[in-house]
């Protein structure tokens with residue numbers, strides 16, 4: 214490299230200096246020279262915006278700290294804006310302002326992208342600048358770029374992601390230790406893996422935002438988080454996690470997007486994953502995205518889905534990409550996307566696990582089986598467990614329409630012998646969705 218010109222500088226504004234922003238500043242400033250040598254671009258920190266500029270931040274020269282994010286974005290000396298504030302506002306306004314003034318934007322903000330991604334991508338395309346968001350799904354795991362670029366020519370069939378580390382940690386603990394949801398959540402909170410208010414994670418909101426982003430990329434259409442039917446893990450009974458394990462399955466919260474004819478089924482729900490499936494080995498707070506395509510077959514991307522440094526690593530990769538593009542006058546490919554043709558939730562099909570508690574007396578099994586038959590839900594297997602004068606009947610079904618399964622449950626609850634329908638969980642199977650002519654889904 215002796216004698217070669219030093220790489221040109223790109224000036225970066227960082228909005229937000231919390232878990233991710235602070236780690237990013239450390240990577241940018243602490244390792245600047247080595248970073249320039251490795252990447253061929255010299256990144257200069259042009260400013261850091263926070264809510265409370267009175268509080269000093271490690272590695273940030275006081276002169277670069279500001280409480281006025283809007284002015285920092287508008288500063289003509291800034292080439293590239295990194296949004297790490299989170300939430301919808303003021304993040305949306307700031308990102309729009311940056312893009313409209315021709316500055317590339319890097320963000321880790323899944324909530325913003327899942328609500329307004331298509332519109333923001335449109336602004337970026339108009340200006341010919343990048344809007345990059347590798348860190349928004351799966352933290353450090355490269356998943357956005359592989360879907361957008363490496364798999365650009367692939368006809369994706371299905372994407373299934375374990376994209377929320379908190380819920381995966383809770384479900385792993387429930388399976389390993391046989392504890393209930395509340396005890397597992399308390400342990401996750403003690404370890405700092407769950408927020409004091411865990412709603413966004415345990416009710417599946419976070420996973421739904423990521424499902425929308427993944428579905429939009431994999432199927433090249435516009436999906437927003439409000440499109441995604443969502444079921445969290447708060448209603449997953451410990452007894453069903455244990456029973457699933459006896460049957461050779463593990464329960465995971467999945468974000469699923471699947472091609473169904475000309476349409477698309479997207480949802481977030483807990484599901485039974487066979488122990489031999491690669492997603493079953495994703496334990497604790499790890500994340501993974503499993504992709505099935507016509508030509509590529511099956512592939513899985515796996516790693517740390519959150520945490521300041523892992524997430525900052527993905528942000529830094531995007532910054533280097535955007536800086537390269539700025540210096541060479543290009544932008545990452547961002548084809549226009551039409552609204553997704555979503556399959557209604559009741560028409561989506563899946564194999565099911567159903568746990569039915571009944572009075573243990575002659576004729577009950579036949580009566581229950583008849584109800585399944587009424588609604589065209591085909592039983593694949595049944596296990597019975599005695600509980601005094603009651604019995605637990607656990608049914609595994611072939612693929613069935615969600616609407617038909619709901620109708621089956623409603624009619625079962627009208628039988629005098631049926632005490633309770635407990636866990637109703639979808640199952641990951643290889644059964645072809647076309648076999649039913651309706652929907653896919655795990």
Ligand SMILES: NC(=O)c1ccc[n+]([C@@H]2O[C@H](COP(=O)([O-])OP(=O)(O)OC[C@H]3O[C@@H](n4cnc5c(N)ncnc54)[C@H](OP(=O)(O)O)[C@@H]3O)[C@@H](O)[C@H]2O)c1
Nearest residue numbers: 229230231232233262263264265297298299321322519520
């Ligand atoms: N944490 C993770 O593991 C992770 C993983 C993947 C993606 N993400 C995403 O990364 C983003 C940042 O997450 P985080 O965990 O780093 O958040 P965080 O720790 O809550 O930090 C947020 C930062 O934004 C600043 N801020 C708030 N309002 C502001 C405003 N009006 N103007 C300027 N700055 C403002 C805060 O300033 P003060 O410091 O003064 O309060 C703080 O520095 C989010 O979109 C999140 O979803 C995070």
